[in-house]
Amino acid sequence: MPFPHTALLPAQLAIVVPCYNEVENVPMLVSALDQALAGIAWEVVFVDDNSPDGTASCAAQLAQSDPRIRVVKRIGRRGLSSAVIEGILASTAPYTAVMDGDLQHDEQILPEMLRRLKDGAELVVASRHIEGGDNSGLANRWRHVLSDTGIRAAQYVMPHRISDPMSGFFAIRRSTFDSLLPKLSGAGFKILLDLAMSAPVGTRIEEVPFVFRPRQAGESKLDVQVLVQFAFMLMDKVTRGRLPTRFLAFALVGLIGVLVNVSVLHVSKIAGLNFSQSQFLGTYAAMLTNFFLNNRITYHDKRLKGRRMWWGLALFVVTCSVGALANIGIARMALHDWGHGHWSRSSAAGAVMSVVWNYAVSSTLVWR
Numbered sequence: 001m002p003f004p005h006t007a008l009l010p011a012q013l014a015i016v017v018p019c020y021n022e023v024e025n026v027p028m029l030v031s032a033l034d035q036a037l038a039g040i041a042w043e044v045v046f047v048d049d050n051s052p053d054g055t056a057s058c059a060a061q062l063a064q065s066d067p068r069i070r071v072v073k074r075i076g077r078r079g080l081s082s083a084v085i086e087g088i089l090a091s092t093a094p095y096t097a098v099m100d101g102d103l104q105h106d107e108q109i110l111p112e113m114l115r116r117l118k119d120g121a122e123l124v125v126a127s128r129h130i131e132g133g134d135n136s137g138l139a140n141r142w143r144h145v146l147s148d149t150g151i152r153a154a155q156y157v158m159p160h161r162i163s164d165p166m167s168g169f170f171a172i173r174r175s176t177f178d179s180l181l182p183k184l185s186g187a188g189f190k191i192l193l194d195l196a197m198s199a200p201v202g203t204r205i206e207e208v209p210f211v212f213r214p215r216q217a218g219e220s221k222l223d224v225q226v227l228v229q230f231a232f233m234l235m236d237k238v239t240r241g242r243l244p245t246r247f248l249a250f251a252l253v254g255l256i257g258v259l260v261n262v263s264v265l266h267v268s269k270i271a272g273l274n275f276s277q278s279q280f281l282g283t284y285a286a287m288l289t290n291f292f293l294n295n296r297i298t299y300h301d302k303r304l305k306g307r308r309m310w311w312g313l314a315l316f317v318v319t320c321s322v323g324a325l326a327n328i329g330i331a332r333m334a335l336h337d338w339g340h341g342h343w344s345r346s347s348a349a350g351a352v353m354s355v356v357w358n359y360a361v362s363s364t365l366v367w368r
C-alpha cells in the first residue's frame, strides 16, 4: 500500500485498537483510517491477545509495508481494559484514540475528536446517546437492555455527566491518561468507565455523536462467556497453572451435568416414571447440557458452530450413550448394593463415571 509523507512523521495521534479474532477486519480498518485521517500524522497500535485466527500476524504483515501500523501481542492473557492500557503505553503520541477493531466505530469522527483534544478537551467520548448518535448496531434487544441498565447504573456513581460511559470509543490526551494511570484498575472491559471514575471533578470531558454500526465480520466477545473465561483465567493464575484449566472446566461442567441428572430424576419420579425411565431422561438431559456448556466454555477455543456443531452433538451423543450404558449399569449395581432408598446417590455414582468417559471421548473425538 502506498502511504503519504505524514506516515514518516512522528505520530500526533495514536489509535489503539484492542482485537481478538478480528483477522478479516484489520485490513479494512487500516484502509478506513488511511482515508479518514488524511493529512494527520497517525499510527495504529493493534493489541492482540494471541488470537487463534492469526490477527497479529495479519497486522504484522501489513506493517511490513506501512510504518504507521504497530502490533502489541500478548501471550497467556485476555482482557479489553488491560489491552487498551498497554496499547496506549506502547505509543508516544501526545493524543490517543481508542476504538474497536471490528468497524463498528465510525473512524470518520476521529479528526473531530482530535480537534476537540487540541482545543483543550482532556477526554472526548464518542457517544451513541446524544443528538446525532445512534445505537442501532447493537446486536439484539437483550444487548440494548443490558447496555441501558449499565449506563444508568454507571451514571449514578460517576462524578461526571457522560451520556455513554460504556462506549469503547474515545480519545484522551496522553498527559491526562498518564495522570489517571495509577488509579486505573485495568480489569474487565469498561476502560472508559474506569477512566471517568478516576478523573477528578473539573476534568474537561466532551462528547461527539456517532452511529454504532452493526458488526460485519467475526463475532462479539463481550458476553457471559467472557466472564466465565476470565474467572477460569484468574483461577489458572492463582494456582500458577498447576491445575489444568481445561480439565477443571470439564469437571465443573460435569458437576452441573450431575445436578441436571439428579434433578430430572427427581422430577420424573414425582411424575410417576420408574427408575430406568427416569435414569434415561436424566442421562440425556445431562448429556445435552454438558455438550452445550463444554462447547461454550471448556472448548471455547475449538468451538463447533453451525453444521459442525450438530455433527459434533450427534457424535457426542452416540459415544456418550456407550458411557451412559455403563452409567446405568453402575447406577443399578449401586442401587442394588445400597438399597432402593438411594436413588440420588446411585445415579450420581453412575454420572461421575460417565463424566470421566466423556472427557476421554470429547477431547479426542469431538473437539479435536
Ligand code: GDD
Binding pocket: 017, 018, 019, 020, 021, 022, 047, 048, 049, 078, 079, 080, 083, 099, 100, 101, 102, 104, 138, 147, 166, 167, 168, 169, 189, 219, 220, 221, 222
Ligand atoms: N486484546 C483484546 N483482548 N481485545 C479484545 C478482547 C480481549 O480479551 N475482547 C474483545 N476484544 C476486542 C474485539 O476484538 C473488538 O475489537 C473490541 O475489543 C470490542 O469487542 P466486541 O466483542 O466487538 O464488543 P461489542 O461490540 O460487543 O461491545 C462494544 O460495545 C460495548 C457497548 O455496547 C465495545 O465497544 C464495548 O467496549 C462497549 O462497552
Ligand code: MN
Binding pocket: 100, 102, 104, 215, 220
Ligand atoms: Mn463490536
